[in-house]
Amino acid sequence: xxxxxxxxxxxxxxxxxxxxxxxxxxxxxxxxxxxxxxxxxxxxxxxxxxxxxxxxxxxxxxxxxxxxxxxxxxxxxxxxxxxxxxxxxxxxxxxxxxxxxxxxxxxxxxxxxxxxxxxxxxxxxxxxxxxxxxxxxxxxxxxxxxxxxxxxxxxxxxxxxxxxxxxxxxxxxxxxxxxxxxxxxxxxxxxxxxxxxxxxxxxxxxxxxxxxxxxxxxxxxxxxxxxxxxxxxxxxxxxxxxxxxxxxxxxxxxxxxx
Amino acid sequence: xxxxxxxxxxxxxxxxxxxxxxxxxxxxxxxxxxxxxxxxxxxxxxxxxxxxxxxxxxxxxxxxxxxxxxxxxxxxxxxxxxxxxxxxxxxxxxxxxxxxxxxxxxxxxxxxxxxxxxxxxxxxxxxxxxxxxxxxxxxxxxxxxxxxxxxxxxxxxxxxxxxxxxxxxxxxxxxxxxxxxxxxxxxxxxxxxxxxxxxxxxxxxxxxxxxxxxxxxxxxxxxxxxxxxxxxxxxxxxxxxxxxxx
Ligand SMILES: Nc1ncnc2c1ncn2[C@@H]1O[C@H](COP(=O)(O)OP(=O)(O)OP(=O)(O)O)[C@@H](O)[C@H]1O
Ligand SMILES: [Mg+2]
Numbered sequence: 001x002x003x004x005x006x007x008x009x010x011x012x013x014x015x016x017x018x019x020x021x022x023x024x025x026x027x028x029x030x031x032x033x034x035x036x037x038x039x040x041x042x043x044x045x046x047x048x049x050x051x052x053x054x055x056x057x058x059x060x061x062x063x064x065x066x067x068x069x070x071x072x073x074x075x076x077x078x079x080x081x082x083x084x085x086x087x088x089x090x091x092x093x094x095x096x097x098x099x100x101x102x103x104x105x106x107x108x109x110x111x112x113x114x115x116x117x118x119x120x121x122x123x124x125x126x127x128x129x130x131x132x133x134x135x136x137x138x139x140x141x142x143x144x145x146x147x148x149x150x151x152x153x154x155x156x157x158x159x160x161x162x163x164x165x166x167x168x169x170x171x172x173x174x175x176x177x178x179x180x181x182x183x184x185x186x187x188x189x190x191x192x193x194x195x196x197x198x199x200x201x202x203x204x205x206x207x208x209x210x211x212x213x214x215x216x217x218x219x220x221x222x223x224x225x226x227x228x229x230x231x232x233x234x235x236x237x238x239x240x241x242x243x244x245x246x247x248x249x250x251x252x253x254x255x256x257x258x
Numbered sequence: 259x260x261x262x263x264x265x266x267x268x269x270x271x272x273x274x275x276x277x278x279x280x281x282x283x284x285x286x287x288x289x290x291x292x293x294x295x296x297x298x299x300x301x302x303x304x305x306x307x308x309x310x311x312x313x314x315x316x317x318x319x320x321x322x323x324x325x326x327x328x329x330x331x332x333x334x335x336x337x338x339x340x341x342x343x344x345x346x347x348x349x350x351x352x353x354x355x356x357x358x359x360x361x362x363x364x365x366x367x368x369x370x371x372x373x374x375x376x377x378x379x380x381x382x383x384x385x386x387x388x389x390x391x392x393x394x395x396x397x398x399x400x401x402x403x404x405x406x407x408x409x410x411x412x413x414x415x416x417x418x419x420x421x422x423x424x425x426x427x428x429x430x431x432x433x434x435x436x437x438x439x440x441x442x443x444x445x446x447x448x449x450x451x452x453x454x455x456x457x458x459x460x461x462x463x464x465x466x467x468x469x470x471x472x473x474x475x476x477x478x479x480x481x482x483x484x485x486x487x488x489x490x491x492x493x494x495x496x497x498x499x500x501x502x503x504x
Pocket of ligand 2: 303428
């Protein structure tokens with residue numbers, strides 16, 4: 001259905017308000033007993049399992065491609081030795097978190113959106129509400145905690161595979177040993193590179209969880225609501241990833257003065 | 259006769275996006291009674307019942323369930339009242355990621371009264387309830403493997419776990435073939451016998467209304483236009499009430 005622009009803008013702001021309220025609800029329920037620990041662990045496994053293969057393949061290709069692209073440029077400048085270092089820094093601080101988070105949003109976020117929406121549509125959430133189960137705690141708190149916890153781990157894992165990928169890319173042209181590659185990659189590598197990136201991925205994971213859960217939990221009735229929720233979950237999460245990234249870059253500069 | 263009034267709704271009004279769906283509905287349910295709410299599709303039957311258990315908030319009017327004012331009670335009081343009420347959703351509302359067994363056990367483990375039982379006692383109770391709805395052989399199936407009628411039975415077994423005093427049946431026979439529908443009607447009567455429940459049965463199925471209800475309410479355009487036993491309403495002086503019994 002076509003909606004007029006003012007109406008859309010109105011909906012946009014009411015959704016922002018809704019997400020803020022939803023986030024408040026999350027923190028209120030997070031520390032309240034009883035904890036749904038088993039479901040949290042279950043969701044961690046599910047999110048990891050769902051996105052592992054996707055992130056693995058992308059990570060290796062990412063490392064490989066960057067290595068192949070940058071090598072000739074650096075070779076022209078006679079700075080080929082800098083390659084491992086450059087590759088690693090660019091992946092760890094910028095490309096890895098953003099790309100893996102986008103994949104994660106596409107796979108896990110859409111899954112959460114669709115799953116919660118279909119539970120809403122078929123009255124499953126209402127059924128929990130009228131029995132003694134707190135659906136927000138059982139469904140939302142566990143999922144958001146799981147995405148927040150798992151994404152940083154998956155990004156570390158992806159970074160590592162990209163590292164392998166770029167080594168393979170370089171190895172095709174020179175016979176650099178893995179040890180040398182490794183020591184060069186880390187030669188100029190500081191805690192200040194990895195720390196902001198990890199904080200950033202925590203936020204990525206948190207907001208992917210919150211936004212996807214929100215779109216599913218308050219889905220429109222009807223089957224088309226399910227599709228729309230899945231779709232909105234991915235689009236909105238992806239936008240927010242870039243937004244947080246932008247803010248993170250500014251903040252890191254401000255705080256660390258890089 | 260002063261029977262205990264377990265549900266009392268007064269002047270309930272509810273609208274969605276400016277469209278008033280329920281315009282001042284009042285009704286009472288007494289202990290042990292089976293009340294049928296008859297109305298066309300979209301007349302707002304489900305909306306009234308969702309207001310009763312506060313899945314929706316009424317715009318105005320008051321609802322007292324087991325003496326508790328639903329509009330103003332605390333979360334704890336609400337939980338206590340919900341615990342005494344079973345709600346059978348239109349499509350069963352089974353948790354589709356869990357087996358039937360888990361569907362029964364999962365809410366029970368979180369129930370303040372039932373969680374005192376041992377795991378073995380809970381398992382036995384689940385089997386017992388499934389047996390009562392004639393679904394024992396499906397205990398380890400997933401909801402997707404069940405037919406519509408079986409889903410409703412499983413949903414019913416799930417609410418029976420907490421031995422509710424009141425059961426709200428939302429269209430128990432809708433979407434089922436006549437034979438399965440009849441079996442569900444028989445089941446409702448059997449549950450009444452065994453569990454001594456009071457019930458509200460929402461339906462537009464005349465047969466179901468006749469067989470399960472002690473008293474009927476006819477809902478049309480958001481108001482109640484007729485009330486009484488089946489045979490009385492069938493010969494109601496007003497044409498628009500009689501229309502439902504054709
Ligand atoms: N969450 C909601 N948001 C907006 N409108 C709603 C909502 N729930 C119900 N309505 C509207 O309220 C009216 C009554 O709905 P309700 O589900 O109570 O009908 P019903 O009598 O139970 O019908 P059925 O026999 O089809 O179940 C419908 O017109 C519906 O569009
Ligand atoms: Mg209905």
